[in-house]
Amino acid sequence: MENVVLKGTQNGYEINISDTSNFDSDINEFKNLMEQLSSGKELGNTKQFSFDVFTGNRILTGAQKQELREIVSKYPQMSIRRFMADVVTTSEAYRIRDLNKVSVIGKTIRNGEEVMAKGDVLFCGAIHEGGKLLAGGNVYNLGYVKGIVHAGFPNDEEALVIGNLNDAQQVRIGEQFDIVSDNKDRMSENSRTVIYINDLHTIEYGNLDEIKNISPKFYNRIGGTE
Structure with a gap:
């Protein structure tokens, strides 16, 4: 799994999704990672597991975020805290400027x-x-x-x-x-x-x-x- 990687940070867990790969293939890797995590091998005795999704220089669309949420919803012990990226949309940049x-x-x-x-x-x-x-x-x-x-x-x-x-x-x-x-x-x-x-x-x-x-x-x- 080179394009979808679980990492530990100071704020908890983070799943990094490559910003250069094909999103459809990323989805398959994400599903496999969720299945692996649900088995408990990676997280030990952790009962609830929440994580951030980081996408680097890629901005996910609303539909892409929803697709990831639907995958995670199949695992009651897991949840996505937030989506993060190193870039923002033009409209978001204008909103931040105005504020x-x-x-x-x-x-x-x-x-x-x-x-x-x-x-x-x-x-x-x-x-x-x-x-x-x-x-x-x-x-x-x-x-x-x-x-x-x-x-x-x-x-x-x-x-x-x-x-x-x-x-x-x-x-x-x-x-x-x-x-x-x-x-x-x-x-x-x-x-x-x-x-x-x-x-x-x-x-x-x-x-x-x-x-x-x-x-x-x-x-x-x-x-x-x-």
Whole structure:
């Protein structure tokens, strides 16, 4: 089996499928490997076996991934954790680019209007009551908000909202939301408020001084140091 190989990594097991071979022949090798693993000779007393599928410079189609999943589904003790490759599709590359850029929005969003941006947003405008700002990433507010701010749209609960939102109607992060007027006592009266999702998956309010503990990932991303 030269084109389909089982390897052990720091994160567990990984099955490497060659990116230069014919996929139909790879399928046959994959089936043989699954049969061999199910016999228990390779894994000893392991009851449940999950693994990643790595394909190097080859991107599997949805149909090819489904074919591999169907083969594995015949063995109840086995499961595919994820598919990985060294390359991404053009559309995925554009999506990653969009999520990592910061859009500067300085317009007025009026009642009934909805403005959507991919990635982070630096907001310098005004949101009237009934207006909505939706961002795929974080929202940094330097403007005036009486409407609704939604960070991490539609379901990213790692996103943050930073700034003064004391007069906002509602703040949303991912699929969670909170009525701001019910929590004004938990917010700073300046632009140092940080709104985030806590470990209980509810919206929490903090201060910029606590950002390292609130979101170590964000702290490192902006070049934070000890």
